[in-house]
Amino acid sequence: MSGTQKLRIGFMPLVDAATLIVAVDMGFARAEGLDVELVREASWSNIRDKLAIGRFDAAHLLTPMAIASTLGLGHIRVPFAAPVNLSTNGNAITLSPSLFEELLQAADGGLESPASSARALAKLVKQREARGLEPLTFGMTFPFSTHNYQLRYWMAEGGIDPDRDLRLVVLPPPFMVESLREGHVHGFCVGAPWNSVAVDAGLGVILHFGCEIFPRAAEKVLALRESTLTSDPLLATALVRAVVAAADFCDKPENRDAVASLLSREDRVAVDARLIAETLAGRLTIDARGKQRSASEYLVIGRDSCRPSAHQAAWLYAQMLRWGQTQFSADHLSAAQGVMRAELYDRAVGDTSRCPAPIGAFAGPTFESDDVAGYLRAFPIGEKS
Amino acid sequence: MKIVIVDESPHRATILEEGLREAGFEDVQRLGEMHNLLKRIYAIDPDVILIDLENPSRDVLEQMFQVSRAVRRPVAMFVDQSDAASIEASVNAGVSAYIVDGLKKERIKSILDLCVSRFNAFSRLEDELARAKSDLEDRKSIDRAKGILMKNKNLSEEQAYAALRSAAMREKKKIGEIARAIVTAAELLK
Numbered sequence: 001m002s003g004t005q006k007l008r009i010g011f012m013p014l015v016d017a018a019t020l021i022v023a024v025d026m027g028f029a030r031a032e033g034l035d036v037e038l039v040r041e042a043s044w045s046n047i048r049d050k051l052a053i054g055r056f057d058a059a060h061l062l063t064p065m066a067i068a069s070t071l072g073l074g075h076i077r078v079p080f081a082a083p084v085n086l087s088t089n090g091n092a093i094t095l096s097p098s099l100f101e102e103l104l105q106a107a108d109g110g111l112e113s114p115a116s117s118a119r120a121l122a123k124l125v126k127q128r129e130a131r132g133l134e135p136l137t138f139g140m141t142f143p144f145s146t147h148n149y150q151l152r153y154w155m156a157e158g159g160i161d162p163d164r165d166l167r168l169v170v171l172p173p174p175f176m177v178e179s180l181r182e183g184h185v186h187g188f189c190v191g192a193p194w195n196s197v198a199v200d201a202g203l204g205v206i207l208h209f210g211c212e213i214f215p216r217a218a219e220k221v222l223a224l225r226e227s228t229l230t231s232d233p234l235l236a237t238a239l240v241r242a243v244v245a246a247a248d249f250c251d252k253p254e255n256r257d258a259v260a261s262l263l264s265r266e267d268r269v270a271v272d273a274r275l276i277a278e279t280l281a282g283r284l285t286i287d288a289r290g291k292q293r294s295a296s297e298y299l300v301i302g303r304d305s306c307r308p309s310a311h312q313a314a315w316l317y318a319q320m321l322r323w324g325q326t327q328f329s330a331d332h333l334s335a336a337q338g339v340m341r342a343e344l345y346d347r348a349v350g351d352t353s354r355c356p357a358p359i360g361a362f363a364g365p366t367f368e369s370d371d372v373a374g375y376l377r378a379f380p381i382g383e384k385s
Numbered sequence: 386m387k388i389v390i391v392d393e394s395p396h397r398a399t400i401l402e403e404g405l406r407e408a409g410f411e412d413v414q415r416l417g418e419m420h421n422l423l424k425r426i427y428a429i430d431p432d433v434i435l436i437d438l439e440n441p442s443r444d445v446l447e448q449m450f451q452v453s454r455a456v457r458r459p460v461a462m463f464v465d466q467s468d469a470a471s472i473e474a475s476v477n478a479g480v481s482a483y484i485v486d487g488l489k490k491e492r493i494k495s496i497l498d499l500c501v502s503r504f505n506a507f508s509r510l511e512d513e514l515a516r517a518k519s520d521l522e523d524r525k526s527i528d529r530a531k532g533i534l535m536k537n538k539n540l541s542e543e544q545a546y547a548a549l550r551s552a553a554m555r556e557k558k559k560i561g562e563i564a565r566a567i568v569t570a571a572e573l574l575k
Binding site: 042043044045046049050052053055074075076141142143169170171172174175178179182184 | 423443481
């Protein structure tokens with residue numbers, strides 16, 4: 001590549017934009033001949049639309065949203081391609097302290113395991129219904145998001161039908177904590193750092209890390225318009241190399257403080273560097289008493305998470321089917337899988353050893369991409385096709 | 386037809402509302418407060434919702450595409466591929482429209498065109514205002530810098546201005562920036 005290529009890339013202020021922010025602010029993009037302007041956005045819908053119409057050349061995007069846009073679900077159809085993942089996992093379920101206490105009273109086996117917390121939640125839901133109380137309301141960030149699927153999967157394992165027994169509402173991440181304070185929601189599932197912000201303010205207790213629901217769920221991708229792959233075939237390669245180099249940098253424990261302070265800047269994530277560093281280390285304070293919980297898989301950046309996986313895309317498509325967001329079509333299944341461009345990743349870095357570990361789940365059937373119908377039939381709650 | 390404007394900028398919302406009323410849309414309501422947005426929108430039960438793109442609550446509206454108990458009436462927006470140009474114009478102007486199913490396409494188009502032109506008019510006004518403000522500030526700094534040069538270097542007003550202008554050309558900076566640098570330096574050296 002001769003000279004530098006000017007690019008505009010959109011991102012949402014979340015810790016899992018770290019790879020992208022580090023790639024740009026620490027010179028990894030520049031080393032690949034890319035002169036990137038990062039644009040902080042206010043909503044996922046804006047990012048999708050600006051990428052679709054060409055105001056952005058690439059974007060930090062929810063993996064299910066890249067699939068939904070490619071299939072034309074909920075919006076016009078604009079095919080996107082993901083040559084590299086930006087992150088895996090990173091979400092958590094947070095409850096108001098009063099709901100957490102009620103749940104603790106209702107649980108038989110403590111709240112450590114998602115199976116027992118989901119059963120306790122189902123008990124509370126029934127009690128509230130019997131007493132004629134308003135159903136519980138939970139916030140999540142977007143209909144096509146792992147946050148939505150994590151909440152629903154967890155609840156349904158306890159016997160709750162999330163479309164009938166309680167309310168799920170979309171809330172922008174920066175409004176989650178305020179909504180908990182005002183009592184508009186009783187809990188939420190959101191990415192870092194917003195769970196920690198709620199705990200820090202004494203307004204929330206972290207119940208589960210996302211990785212306790214699904215050990216490995218594709219979270220954010222770097223999305224491009226599919227048409228860019230033909231109009232500018234070298235761009236994806238340069239972007240993948242920059243992102244992978246940045247991801248490896250972010251994943252080194254000795255770099256965490258530098259990454260956290262970079263992300264804390266006003267035009268980036270704009271949250272206290274201490275909370276960001278905790279997130280990167282996977283060691284979170286989970287309640288007002290300062291209790292901590294650690295999981296090295298809490299937010300996976302780098303390691304085995306960069307290479308896009310068609311299996312993950314098929315699994316996300318199955319979650320869309322289960323919750324009635326679309327109806328099965330073999331063409332859609334293969335189009336969804338086609339979003340994840342492992343071959344572009346391989347061509348750029350020439351390392352196929354870093355394939356993601358199995359998705360998994362704390363309960364329920366094993367997912368096989370060639371038997372989506374069998375997977376869906378195995379769940380008592382949810383659509384079957 | 387019921388129209389709701391979701392915008393935290395009261396000035397812009399007013400400009401848009403006036404435009405809609407002039408075009409004969411009488412039933413226009415404004416929401417400037419974002420908490421419990423969906424609930425309040427359902428209480429109004431509008432046919433069209435207009436929202437500015439700086440608003441994080443745009444994602445809240447996307448939930449209306451979903452079929453679930455929390456959602457009363459499904460919303461369709463430009464599911465037709467031919468509307469890509471409308472989306473482009475509205476995103477560039479900074480506004481987005483959500484249309485409840487069943488409205489005629491021509492009527493939607495006229496509302497959207499109006500939004501785009503009003504939003505563009507608003508940004509032009511803002512730009513002009515910002516420019517006028519910075520022009521005024523530039524003029525103030527230039528006057529002070531001229532005074533400093535005249536006093537310290539015994540220059541005429543015309544010579545002082547010429548000195549500022551040639552420094553700006555040499556440094557490839559705006560004359561206002563050079564003037565501000567002189568004012569700051571003079572204050573430090575006092």
